[in-house]
Amino acid sequence: MSYGATDGSRAKALAGLDFSLRAGETIGVLGESGSGKSTLAAALLGILPPNGRITAGSVCFEGQDLLKTGARAMEKIRGARIALISQEPSQALHPAMRVNAQVRDVIAAHQPLRGRPLRDRVQYVLSTVFPSEAERISASYPHQLSGGQRARVLIAQAIACEPALIVADEPTASLDAETQQEIISLFRELERKMQLSVIWITHNPALLSGLVDRVMVLYAGKAAEIGPTETVLCAPRHPYTQGLLQCLPPLSGENQAGRKLKLAVISGEAPGGNPDTSGCVFEPRCAERVAVCAQREPEVVRVGNAHEVSCFKAGC
Amino acid sequence: MEFAGKDAQPILRADNVVKRFGAGAVARDREVSALAGISLEVYSGTTLAVVGPSGSGKSTLGFCLACLERVSSGKVWIAGTEVSGLGERELRAVRPTVQLVFQDPASSLNPRMSARELVMEPLKIQNWRGKEEQGARARELLDRVGIAKAKEGRRSGEFSGGQKQRIAIARALALEPKVVILDESLSALDCSVQAKIANLLMELQSYLGLTYVFITHDLAMAAHLGDEIAVMNGGRIVERGSARRVVDAPAHEVTQRLVNASRSRTAVARSPQLV
Numbered sequence A: 001m002s003y004g005a006t007d008g009s010r011a012k013a014l015a016g017l018d019f020s021l022r023a024g025e026t027i028g029v030l031g032e033s034g035s036g037k038s039t040l041a042a043a044l045l046g047i048l049p050p051n052g053r054i055t056a057g058s059v060c061f062e063g064q065d066l067l068k069t070g071a072r073a074m075e076k077i078r079g080a081r082i083a084l085i086s087q088e089p090s091q092a093l094h095p096a097m098r099v100n101a102q103v104r105d106v107i108a109a110h111q112p113l114r115g116r117p118l119r120d121r122v123q124y125v126l127s128t129v130f131p132s133e134a135e136r137i138s139a140s141y142p143h144q145l146s147g148g149q150r151a152r153v154l155i156a157q158a159i160a161c162e163p164a165l166i167v168a169d170e171p172t173a174s175l176d177a178e179t180q181q182e183i184i185s186l187f188r189e190l191e192r193k194m195q196l197s198v199i200w201i202t203h204n205p206a207l208l209s210g211l212v213d214r215v216m217v218l219y220a221g222k223a224a225e226i227g228p229t230e231t232v233l234c235a236p237r238h239p240y241t242q243g244l245l246q247c248l249p250p251l252s253g254e255n256q257a258g259r260k261l262k263l264a265v266i267s268g269e270a271p272g273g274n275p276d277t278s279g280c281v282f283e284p285r286c287a288e289r290v291a292v293c294a295q296r297e298p299e300v301v302r303v304g305n306a307h308e309v310s311c312f313k314a315g316c
Numbered sequence B: 001m002e003f004a005g006k007d008a009q010p011i012l013r014a015d016n017v018v019k020r021f022g023a024g025a026v027a028r029d030r031e032v033s034a035l036a037g038i039s040l041e042v043y044s045g046t047t048l049a050v051v052g053p054s055g056s057g058k059s060t061l062g063f064c065l066a067c068l069e070r071v072s073s074g075k076v077w078i079a080g081t082e083v084s085g086l087g088e089r090e091l092r093a094v095r096p097t098v099q100l101v102f103q104d105p106a107s108s109l110n111p112r113m114s115a116r117e118l119v120m121e122p123l124k125i126q127n128w129r130g131k132e133e134q135g136a137r138a139r140e141l142l143d144r145v146g147i148a149k150a151k152e153g154r155r156s157g158e159f160s161g162g163q164k165q166r167i168a169i170a171r172a173l174a175l176e177p178k179v180v181i182l183d184e185s186l187s188a189l190d191c192s193v194q195a196k197i198a199n200l201l202m203e204l205q206s207y208l209g210l211t212y213v214f215i216t217h218d219l220a221m222a223a224h225l226g227d228e229i230a231v232m233n234g235g236r237i238v239e240r241g242s243a244r245r246v247v248d249a250p251a252h253e254v255t256q257r258l259v260n261a262s263r264s265r266t267a268v269a270r271s272p273q274l275v
Helices: A037-045 A073-075 A099-111 A116-131 A134-138 A146-159 A177-194 A231-233 A238-244 A291-295 B057-064 B088-097 B115-127 B131-144 B159-174 B191-208 B220-223 B243-248 B253-266
Strands: A003-004 A010-012 A026-030 A080-086 A165-170 A197-202 A214-219 A224-226 A300-304 A307-310 B012-022 B033-044 B046-051 B073-078 B097-102 B179-183 B211-215 B228-233 B237-241
Touching: A010 A099, A026 A037, A026 A134, A037 A080, A037 A165, A037 A197, A080 B179, A099 A116, A099 A134, A099 A146, A099 A177, A116 A134, A116 A177, A134 B211, A146 A165, A146 A177, A146 B033, A165 A177, A214 A231, A214 A238, A224 A238, A238 B191, A291 B057, B012 B057, B033 B057, B033 B237, B046 B220, B057 B097, B057 B179, B057 B211, B097 B159, B115 B131, B115 B159, B131 B159, B159 B211, B179 B228, B191 B220, B211 B220, B220 B228, B220 B243, B220 B253, B228 B243, B228 B253, B237 B243
Parallel strands: A026 A197, A026 A214, A080 A165, A165 A197, B046 B211, B046 B228, B097 B179, B179 B211
Antiparallel strands: A003 A010, A214 A224, A224 A307, A300 A307, B012 B033, B012 B073, B228 B237
């Protein structure tokens, strides 16, 4: 998958990503700016910007290759079978429409409901995300709601047509820790109730524990590591994942003298997109690189139960 | 107490600060209290981290301390000068003492200005020496925050998020402030970049003797950078103490909820195998 630039050149954003998701399974896509995580979401939903082009590959969903599906057919799938929860709740909602109308439009676009049954369905969907105050919120405008409530409205829109898959692109990034926790609990509950598959995109590793079944770590458009959440977060095998997790400050536990210690960092800066290199994309920043890393791409190595790493070191 | 200079005058002091905002044209008579009586003091060379849920008044407090918002009542002292009663003209002389670094460097830096111009701007505004010296000072500051000399002429839009925040920090330091208010200055950055900027802030603090007010919703980072933590809720400080005490033995209900929410998030990511 690549983006065209104004000078005619093309920048690669994703380079050969392979993963699968079972029904009811949730996966976290962990990556920093420019790693390709939002491009992945856009590619799955067929909403890449006009300069974005998928050069190779396939996206198989419910037995259908989405990359070969026409625009009209994609419109039917998007919102109904695959739903997107986008990053900024305040921007994703129409500022001058009441909440119920915004949820109604999603349902009306995909289901033949009209009139009373449609209104009932809207109320039902809103009551699943707002157990106590659905009535009041349904008649509100987005500006009258808090960030957490707006995030819930986006979730309501996403689940309105009972999709099989939800792609959540950092829906909690702008919320405070406590509201984040509330939204995540709501999500977990809905997943169980509705048998949802979820692709949860985030730049925050701390968010993923207890939220998703598996984690895929993206770096420069490639999967560095993929495996069960607890394994990837507790015993990462790729030097990038290890470095990333060590960047996080601990919540206390350390003594007063230790507090002013410096945080571990990964040297250098992440390339924006997938760099043109014959070796490993992380090699220039890797503290554990060896000669072979610059020469050819590492193959995917299976290091444990469903745990795969793209690193020469992991093979030994 | 364990903080240096605790007996000395605080560099920053607020006494019963109240800030009310009008509710807009629709309800002129209704007012919202963003700050409902805040008192605090911060000592030179230390960091006060301010945490709290969204809408608790953290940013308003930052703006009031930075003299960017007028307080409705109460008093603010910066380096011994009472600033809450000063007029615009007198404030101008105080403004260099306290500077603010915002959350999103992409929107706080003019994308069409070069890194050097951005850092020179406050020097120009305050008529600090001649143009040559301003340029030299900008170069020195950019060097200190880790922007290579060859990149100084580039427009800020060409830099990455972390580098932009470095430029914003250099600009905030241009007039040799004593106090820097960091309003969610790390929140928009990637984890690996946050760690680098946090290290830079600590380095600058020990080198220049800076005092920080670090406003954040990230309790772990607050505990890492802060000497003290103040927890805000509903426009008040509900708990305040050494960073370690607040995190290890939170007393107020709001703090306990914050600690629990943060703990469940960081538990797995900080496993013994890594530390």
